[in-house]
Amino acid sequence: MVNVAVLISGGGTNLQALIDACADKSFPARIALVISNNPGVKGLERAEKAGIPTKVINHRDYKSREEFDDKLHEALLESGTELICLAGFMRILDTRFVNRWKNKILNIHPSLLPSFKGLHTQERALEAGVRFTGCTVHFVNPELDDGPIIIQAAVAINPDDDADTLAAKVLTQEHIIYPQALRLVAEGRTQVDGSRVIIRDANYATQKIINPIPE
Numbered sequence: 006m007v008n009v010a011v012l013i014s015g016g017g018t019n020l021q022a023l024i025d026a027c028a029d030k031s032f033p034a035r036i037a038l039v040i041s042n043n044p045g046v047k048g049l050e051r052a053e054k055a056g057i058p059t060k061v062i063n064h065r066d067y068k069s070r071e072e073f074d075d076k077l078h079e080a081l082l083e084s085g086t087e088l089i090c091l092a093g094f095m096r097i098l099d100t101r102f103v104n105r106w107k108n109k110i111l112n113i114h115p116s117l118l119p120s121f122k123g124l125h126t127q128e129r130a131l132e133a134g135v136r137f138t139g140c141t142v143h144f145v146n147p148e149l150d151d152g153p154i155i156i157q158a159a160v161a162i163n164p165d166d167d168a169d170t171l172a173a174k175v176l177t178q179e180h181i182i183y184p185q186a187l188r189l190v191a192e193g194r195t196q197v198d199g200s201r202v203i204i205r206d207a208n209y210a211t212q213k214i215i216n217p218i219p220e
């Protein structure tokens with residue numbers, strides 16, 4: 006059983022998906038701690054409801070990014086954390102922190118990386134006119150929304166989509182792939198090879214092919 010800490014900044018629907026997955030006894034990870042950099046957010050309520058210890062480490066209370074990250078590091082060690090899941094955690098982690106947890110931090114991002122890093126992903130996907138967007142779970146590098154990709158899911162963009170409908174469709178997929186990715190990593194089936202992730206014993210025949218031509 007792998008001890009996971011989930012870092013959040015807000016609503017925590019991805020946290021909820023991970024909580025629900027961990028409720029299954031056969032799931033290879035358990036959430037040992039939820040940390041939010043913002044007090045009073047819905048994600049903290051979700052964790053408390055599930056009986057998971059929570060901590061608020063408010064970045065506004067620290068003079069520098071390094072000091073904030075040191076505090077995070079300390080809390081993670083205290084809780085026996087082995088893997089970190091960023092789930093809507095909207096703070097950039099400094100290089101020292103990321104290197105301390107090399108290949109132990111997972112992030113979910115609402116685009117098909119390396120496209121549309123950063124904020125306002127759905128607006129930018131619509132503006133770019135791409136036919137597909139989606140979401141990505143990846144290991145975290147020191148650069149923003151960057152690092153070896155574990156799983157992606159694609160979502161078709163329809164002419165009547167706006168940023169809100171698209172975000173909702175993408176979020177539904179996020180809730181599917183984040184637990185899948187965490188399972189693979191917790192089972193020790195992922196190996197980082199440069200910028201790629203090799204997944205052991207994966208049945209690629211079950212991968213779905215999406216027809217890009219509308220009927």
Ligand code: GAR
Binds near residue numbers: 015017018020048113
């Ligand atoms: C999710 O869409 C997640 O992919 C995104 O924030 C949202 C958090 O929602 N993360 C990023 O943009 C990271 N760069 P949630 O709090 O309901 O899980």
